[in-house]
Amino acid sequence: xxxxxxxxxxxxxxxxxxxxxxxxxxxxxxxxxxxxxxxxxxxxxxxxxxxxxxxxxxxxxxxxxxxxxxxxxxxxxxxxxxxxxxxxxxxxxxxxxxxxxxxxxxxxxxxxxxxxxxxxxxxxxxxxxxxxxxxxxxxxxxxxxxxxxxxxxxxxxxxxxxxxxxxxxxxxxxxxxxxxxxxxxxxxxxxxxxxxxxxxxxxxxxxxxxxxxxxxxxxxxxxxxxxxxxxxxxxxxxxxxxxxxxxxxxxxxxxxxxxxxxxxxxxxxxxxxxxxxxxxxxxxxxxxxxx
Amino acid sequence: xxxxxxxxxxxxxxxxxxxxxxxxxxxxxxxxxxxxxxxxxxxxxxxxxxxxxxxxxxxxxxxxxxxxxxxxxxxxxxxxxxxxxxxxxxxxxxxxxxxxxxxxxxxxxxxxxxxxxxxxxxxxxxxxxxxxxxxxxxxxxxxxxxxxxxxxxxxxxxxxxxxxxxxxxxxxxxxxxxxxxxxxxxxxxxxxxxxxxxxxxxxxxxxxxxxxxxxxxxxxxxxxxxxxxxxxxxxxxxxxxxxxxxxxxxxxxxxxxxxxxxxxxxxxxxxxxxxxxxxxxxxxxxxxxxxxxxxxxxxxxxxxxxxxxxxxxxxxxxxxxxxxxxxxxxxxxxxxxxxxxxxxxxxxxxxxxxxxxxxxxxxxxxxxxxxxxxxxxxxxxxxxxxxxxxxxxxxxxxxxxxxxxxxxxxxxxxxxxxxxxxxxxxxxxxxxxxxxxxxxxxxxxxxxxxxxxxxxxxxxxxxxxxxxxxxxxxxxxxxxxxxxxxxxxxxxxxxxxxxxxxxxxxxx
Ligand SMILES: Nc1ncnc2c1ncn2[C@@H]1O[C@H](COP(=O)(O)OP(=O)(O)O)[C@@H](O)[C@H]1O
Ligand SMILES: [Mg+2]
Numbered sequence: 001x002x003x004x005x006x007x008x009x010x011x012x013x014x015x016x017x018x019x020x021x022x023x024x025x026x027x028x029x030x031x032x033x034x035x036x037x038x039x040x041x042x043x044x045x046x047x048x049x050x051x052x053x054x055x056x057x058x059x060x061x062x063x064x065x066x067x068x069x070x071x072x073x074x075x076x077x078x079x080x081x082x083x084x085x086x087x088x089x090x091x092x093x094x095x096x097x098x099x100x101x102x103x104x105x106x107x108x109x110x111x112x113x114x115x116x117x118x119x120x121x122x123x124x125x126x127x128x129x130x131x132x133x134x135x136x137x138x139x140x141x142x143x144x145x146x147x148x149x150x151x152x153x154x155x156x157x158x159x160x161x162x163x164x165x166x167x168x169x170x171x172x173x174x175x176x177x178x179x180x181x182x183x184x185x186x187x188x189x190x191x192x193x194x195x196x197x198x199x200x201x202x203x204x205x206x207x208x209x210x211x212x213x214x215x216x217x218x219x220x221x222x223x224x225x226x227x228x229x230x231x232x233x234x235x236x237x238x239x240x241x242x243x244x245x246x247x248x249x250x251x252x253x254x255x256x257x258x259x260x261x262x263x264x265x266x267x268x269x270x271x272x273x274x275x276x277x278x279x280x281x282x283x284x285x286x287x288x289x290x291x
Numbered sequence: 292x293x294x295x296x297x298x299x300x301x302x303x304x305x306x307x308x309x310x311x312x313x314x315x316x317x318x319x320x321x322x323x324x325x326x327x328x329x330x331x332x333x334x335x336x337x338x339x340x341x342x343x344x345x346x347x348x349x350x351x352x353x354x355x356x357x358x359x360x361x362x363x364x365x366x367x368x369x370x371x372x373x374x375x376x377x378x379x380x381x382x383x384x385x386x387x388x389x390x391x392x393x394x395x396x397x398x399x400x401x402x403x404x405x406x407x408x409x410x411x412x413x414x415x416x417x418x419x420x421x422x423x424x425x426x427x428x429x430x431x432x433x434x435x436x437x438x439x440x441x442x443x444x445x446x447x448x449x450x451x452x453x454x455x456x457x458x459x460x461x462x463x464x465x466x467x468x469x470x471x472x473x474x475x476x477x478x479x480x481x482x483x484x485x486x487x488x489x490x491x492x493x494x495x496x497x498x499x500x501x502x503x504x505x506x507x508x509x510x511x512x513x514x515x516x517x518x519x520x521x522x523x524x525x526x527x528x529x530x531x532x533x534x535x536x537x538x539x540x541x542x543x544x545x546x547x548x549x550x551x552x553x554x555x556x557x558x559x560x561x562x563x564x565x566x567x568x569x570x571x572x573x574x575x576x577x578x579x580x581x582x583x584x585x586x587x588x589x590x591x592x593x594x595x596x597x598x599x600x601x602x603x604x605x606x607x608x609x610x611x612x613x614x615x616x617x618x619x620x621x622x623x624x625x626x627x628x629x630x631x632x633x634x635x636x637x638x639x640x641x642x643x644x645x646x647x648x649x650x651x652x653x654x655x656x657x658x659x660x661x662x663x664x665x666x667x668x669x670x671x672x673x674x675x676x677x678x679x680x681x682x683x684x685x686x687x688x689x690x691x692x693x694x695x696x697x698x699x700x701x702x703x704x705x706x707x708x709x710x711x712x713x714x715x716x717x718x719x720x721x722x723x724x725x726x727x728x729x730x731x732x733x734x735x736x737x738x739x740x741x742x743x744x745x746x747x748x749x750x751x752x753x754x755x756x757x758x759x760x761x762x763x764x765x766x767x768x769x770x771x772x773x774x775x776x777x778x779x780x781x782x783x784x785x786x787x788x789x790x791x792x793x794x795x796x797x798x799x
Contacts, residue, residue: 142401142402143398143401144395147385147392147393147398148393148394150382151382151385154382154383154384154385155380155381157376157380158380158390158393159393159394160364160380161344161364161374161376162364162395162443163363163364163365163368163394163447165363282383282384
């Protein structure tokens, strides 16, 4: 039972890290639907670098660097060129999907190194995730730069008129989002399941994306959502632990995805929004042209 | 008086437009300085240059005689220049206080909203502004939002305040209060204000000096004490503008439109229209005056068939059309000019011919074997372009290439070419310059003279009073009164629009 909890928190941590970066990016008004691709890329690069050098920190550093680079690319298309953010994000995903398959195939198989130690038996990335949630919340709601980020995502024209550099803030947030997504991918291939195989992330990037909407852009709700989904995912791998003999594991495995859909439908209803207040950043997905 | 802010030889080109042509501006301190001009004269561009939002191609700015260069609004703000933009620059989801402190150097690090609250409250007291600092901006009225913008600039330490058309979205009492507050600020605190407007009474009553722009050039520079409205109009337009014909619009005929106890819901599911009744005859114009959001938009939509009525009845020439869909109403002679010229009334990416087709696609005269008769529609479009003086190279130009005035002429022409029995015109002259406004008003009058019943919905009191045979101020979904032409003076109607009831008006 304890082991199940730890395993599920490891899953939660991966979803949480990626989703938290996306949350900050979306708060600044930039949508990155290519989260899945960034995670694949980060995971693959981290895996290759670690296997080549036998050095974990180097693997993580490589992932962070590639995440920042991809974040910059998304920023360049969607902020500087003011392209369609969905198109750019989708492009990033497809590109990453192809490239990581090409780069990773020769390395397919287990990492072959020891596991990363968990201090005090807690999954380290979950602890990191919780700390980052607290930090993100403090940044967004208790600091001037946070107010600037939220304002840029709500009404960039108003922010600009108040002397805030809109593009710079958006770039920072998008790059931070890329870094966190790549870190999430690295946490997958180096810690959760240190085996490279084709499309190892299996849609978790899209679950993370959905979690951001589910959280209504609030880091604490995001933490709760990610924890819940992590548990459901891990349960779906070994349902017999809780409810032996009911349904096949494949039905269980669809559950997290199946539940996402009705939740998203409910929170997008006008009823829900009037009841709980409109939380979506007003300018989300819209390129900003000066003046 | 010392010149606080000056611009010399400012030139700014946009693709295909010379927006500013060697403009010189001198703003003496401690005064309200008006910048007057028609739409497109370059007022906003000039203000954006002064605020660092737009970089001029040529020319220089001087503050207290020293040359300054503003690369961004941030630079202007640090030099004590604040701007209240023509379109609101507030974050609707944030509180008043958050909006005011946004971008202030004090909130670089951890937000200490408690200190800021004390300071902003002091600022409010000093200028006599009553605002709930914890309220979210979307909950405020337009007048309050305007004050948030001004406080935001003052809190940043602005000594020169640029206001771009600050009264255009306010009710008459709100506008008067704003101008009075501004005057107090300038006299009492030595703030300098630059007020952009195209309203002559505002210039004459509230400002000390005026610079008039026309087509990107300064054409007049004078003290308001030495100016008259006629003189300013001549500067603005470049010649005299004939006032529109006055007096009632012909002898009314048969009853065309009858509305009984009409009610409907707004977008948020709450009652927007709460029982409106009236009847209009051929040749009559009804002016519905109201501040946005009091049910007038919903009334227009219900009449056009775009929004279901929850109660009541609409009759056209005696026939009940309450449940008819929009196309059936068009065919029976209802014409509708929506307020949103570019979003609802036209499709920017379509050619003018296709836009014309939007109100003719159901008309058997323009459909051949199930297909649209493009040649016929092109001929019709050309007739509209000629008849309504639309300035456009050819009928296949895209609608988005047209300026506001030309687009409105096109929309008006399209509707009037169907010779409607009832014409619903919602804010038909909003944002148009003096000439286009005069043209649209004349056309509405002509439509009435031709036998249509016209429902004119406007926020412009002068327009309502000048055109309406009947005037109905609307407030919270009901007509406050039904006034004949003689009873409808701007003060009475203005007060009723703001919710003052008829007893009050009668007591005057
Ligand atoms: N960003 C822009 N790009 C191209 N043309 C512009 C832009 N801003 C303004 N213009 C043009 O410059 C002219 C002056 O506009 P503006 O300063 O907004 O006038 P006003 O505020 O007096 O109505 C207009 O012809 C307008 O179409
Ligand atoms: Mg303007």
